[in-house]
Amino acid sequence: MAFNKAPQYTHGSPVKTAVVLVNLGTPDQPDAPSVRRYLKQFLSDPRVVEIPRAIWWLILNGIILPIRASKSAAKYALIWTKEGSPLKVHTGKQAMLLRGQLGEQGHAVKVEYAMSYGNPSLPDVLNKLQTDGCDRILIVPAYPQYSATTTASIFDAVTSHYRKVRNVPELRFIKHYHDDAAYINALRNTVQAHWDVNGRGEKLVLSFHGVPKRTLMLGDPYHCECYKTARLLGQELGLSKDELLVTFQSRFGKAEWLQPYTAPTLMQLAKDGLKRVDVMCPGFTSDCLETLEEISLEAKHDFLEAGGKEFHYIACVNEDPGWIAGLAEITARHLQGWPTRPTEAEKTEEIIQLGIAANAAKQLGAAR
Template structure:
């Protein structure tokens, strides 16, 4: 086996510590060709689709990619901003703010972001960090609730790349933070801020991304972790169970997925006379196609056309101060024992270093 060439090294160069925030990914543009490339990579992952390749390949390349690429491109176009894909924009900003927050807390680390599918890719970011002398790396998936279809796929990409590296960096992985107190507080603060402005709904619906029910039967803890997040959030908000509902969105194919499904639930609530619902998506830390188009547009239409009167979508955590502080706390806890603490002299200059770190993080995200 041939290993990748190691970066040039000068003896006496201090080692660096890096934190990598890894999100799912997004097409490079809201076009059929870009979406096709993205979907091909995404739906070729055996973690995402557990169907034998001999059966899946003709379906993927003969039906799904030709038909869904154009349809999905139109949906992406409906939420695309002048800065680009919302998921990409939020992930870049979160990484830059996390860099600033950790520096202000007295940690000398380098924060980068990567995408499991699309750009910047996990291998490219890991190589760039190694070239900068980072030999301790913390991987933070942008998925609060663990699933083999998401978190484990990120770990697969990291391990696959490092399997071709001679000098493997020390590695730590954040598996989940679905019940982390700071994450729950950030979610609750997001909801309460919305309610302070718009009043309270008749029902709060927590819509999580769906996965096939088969994964639950095979031991994937995702369903249980979603339920725990919902329970802890309801307790924080002091909501009785009947006012806080858990649903699952984004079904694909004919197999049974985790239930209850989001769209039918909203339609049923409207038919039962529920006037107003608020919907939030705790499983997404940044707004994206699944929240801005599927929930804020499609789900809203489903509820209103079924007889509901008022629909509110509560945005994701995005760049909220409470969430960035929570993310810094999560990263900080997983770096315990690593030499991240700034020297006393540098600690005095932390505010200036934080601004410089923010600019470096933004440059790193743009340097592809």
């Protein structure tokens, strides 16, 4: 087997450490061709769809992509920003802020972000880190709850990439942090901040991304981890069982998925007389199509049409300072044992780079 072209190894080169924050992915643009490319890559992953490949190829290329690409593109267009895809924008900012937070703690590490599907692609980012001399890499999934459909797909992509690399770095993976105090506290603070401004609804609905029910029967811990997150968050907020409800969204196809389903549940709550509902999506650390369009727009419409009066969507943790601090805490814990404290030469180089950046900012300000 031919290996990928790599930088020449130089004896005595300083070894660097990198952190890669990995999210699911997004199309490059909110148009049908871009969405089609993205969906084809995403739905071709055997971790995502466990159907015999030949049968699924016919369904995917003959039915799903021709129909769904245009419909999904229209939905992406509703939530697209001037900066681009919300998921990509938030993930990029989280990576930048994480680097700063770790730097303040004394960790000299590179921090990049990558997508399992779409751009910046995981292989491209890993290649860049190899060129930069990073020989210790920590992979941080943006998924608090482990699922074979998400977290394990990152593991597959990373290990598949390094099958073609001659000089494989030391690797670590974070599996999950669904019950980590840093994550639960960030969720609690986000909910409380929303309530402080908008008041509190009669019920808090925690909508997690759905997966087929058969994955639970086959041993995937995702369902249990979602419920543990909900239980811990409810305890932190002092909610009773009647004030908190777990649901699952984004059902696809005719097979049974994890229940209760989000949209029908919200409609039934409204029909039963519930006037206000607050909805949060703790399975996402960045707002995206599934939160901004499916929940904040579609689910809101369903609830109000069914007789509800007030629908409040509580944003993801995104770049909340509490979450960035929590993410840094989780990351630093998994960096233990690696020499991440900067040498004097690295400190000097960092000061030089900061000076260059500050000077460029001043010049830009003067030009304006």
